[in-house]
Amino acid sequence: MTSRVVNRRIRLLFVLLSLALAGSLARAVWLQGVRAQPLSRLAAKQQRQTLELPARRGTIFDRNGVPLALGEQATTVYADPTQIQNARLVALAAEKALGLDAETIFPQLKDTSLAFVYLQRKADSAKAERLRKRELPGVGFYTEERRRYPQGAVGAQVLGFAGQDNRGLAGVELQLDDVLRGRPGRETVIRDPFGRVVDVLSETSERQGRDVFLTLDHRIQAKAEDVLRRTARQWGAKSATALVLDPSSGEIYAMATAPTFDANRFAEASQDKQRNRTATDTYEPGSTFKLIPVAGALSEGLVTPDSALTLATSIRVADRVINEHEPRPTVRMTVADIVAQSSNVGAITLGQQLGSERLASWVARFGFGKRTGLDLPGETPGLVLPLERWSGSTIGNLPIGQGIAVTPVQMAAAYAAVANNGVWVQPHLVGRVAGRSAARVGRRRILTPVIASQLATMLTGVVAEGGTGLAAAVPGYNVAGKTGTAAKPLSDGSGYSTSRYVASFVGFVPATRPRLVILVTLDEPTTIWGGLVAAPAFQELARFALQYLEVPPDNPEN
């Protein structure tokens, strides 16, 4: 081959390589110069992602740190019908893994006009994982927090519940939703082609929800619910409530309503069962209200515990005649006897001695007609007739607890004031939020210590031989309390039922240095007497709580 041919080939090769290089250079200039911005934007759209960082909802603990409500990781399963290749296969797989009904979800999975359908919100993660392993196109998963109540029905009406979106809908969950829910964060990340995060462009941290410690004790709460359930069943009551609280601090150890429900299945529970009747429902208290005219008469210096009154078996007030609950002849009774034997005539007589104005002021002084300020939504103030609307017969009704509607919380707080040396303390449920004590608790003196002590002594007479509440007696302890048997008003306002009653017992123990106030109410029991149906429930609950809290007996010889 001649050198001319070789040189020509070398020049040709050189030209070809130059052309290729020039072409590459031109392409590079085109991509990185002319098309730089649109291509960068496209890349950013594909690689850049802004994510919400969900905040963990705070845990609700009992006073001893036992979790009563907390968040669990759950997996929400969704489908994109436009991506599904075999809708029937997906429906059957979801039925097998998640327990859904394939026939119900199949029409949605076939509907390609939809781009997103939920298969199951907050499904069990293990079950969702079984479906994920099938790697079915068009089926997606993401993590959500699901609220769980590990102790089921314990404290259900108090805790309330958080809905599907983890917002509080009732009870403490609603009352403290701002505190519990926290604030989600945001994060903008760059992902590589494999979906891995390679850079974080910006981040706002989430603020986790704060934990809340209630004053409830889960064991006392569970015991109260168990006692109520059995008592309501035994006496055929429609419903029942119980409260256990510390009179010196106002801390509520137990706040129970029967019937109850499993808080994990709140959507299936009726509205009736969801109500926290201790604070949202009222009742006419009957004889437990006799505390107020007695306290008023003693405090105003009208009588002493030993003052004797001559009492007929009935008393006429305006157009009404009120009888004792059992016939008896005219007797002389001391004020202490009036309390121990729950004399209607005696209580009305004391109310008349007080007069309308003073009686009305003592009703208000004990907190009736006003919310206690309990840290739960839906508390009702009850119903108290304003003084200007009293009729001639009101002074005959009110001293025996008729013509007034109170809540169990109000009644328990009133007796707690007697137990606490005459100081009324605001009942409350929230102890600490994120380690700090909850807001200051309201206190006010409503009785002198001397009067409070006299009342306590008289109330121990109720739980003694000859008293109406002997069934509330606790071996080894002095118990102070009062029975209540109140006819329910007729719905047409024409009077009172002769067959439907609220039976109750409220008391405190040990009477000499009170540690617990306990109230039990039963709505429409078949046997109506508070001393027969509510007092034994008080006793059972008191015996448990005293032993559990290791409260030493104040009357070991009893």
Place this chain on the structure above:
Amino acid sequence: MLLVGVVAVNVAVLRLNMQIEELGQQRLELEARNALLESQVSSTLAPARIEREARTRLGLVPAEESTYVELRPGR
């Protein structure tokens, strides 16, 4: 050499970012596991469950309520 150094630093940063992301995922998984365990502990503490287990599995019956007796010296 400078170019090699720059590339090496960028690769190291990318690796660290991916590790941070992985550790973040691990933290979330551990927190979820922790919550599940807390929930299980609380369930086991439920008085109704304890009583049921005591009766059915261990054959226990509820104790008699305690009665307090005061013992005086010399009697």
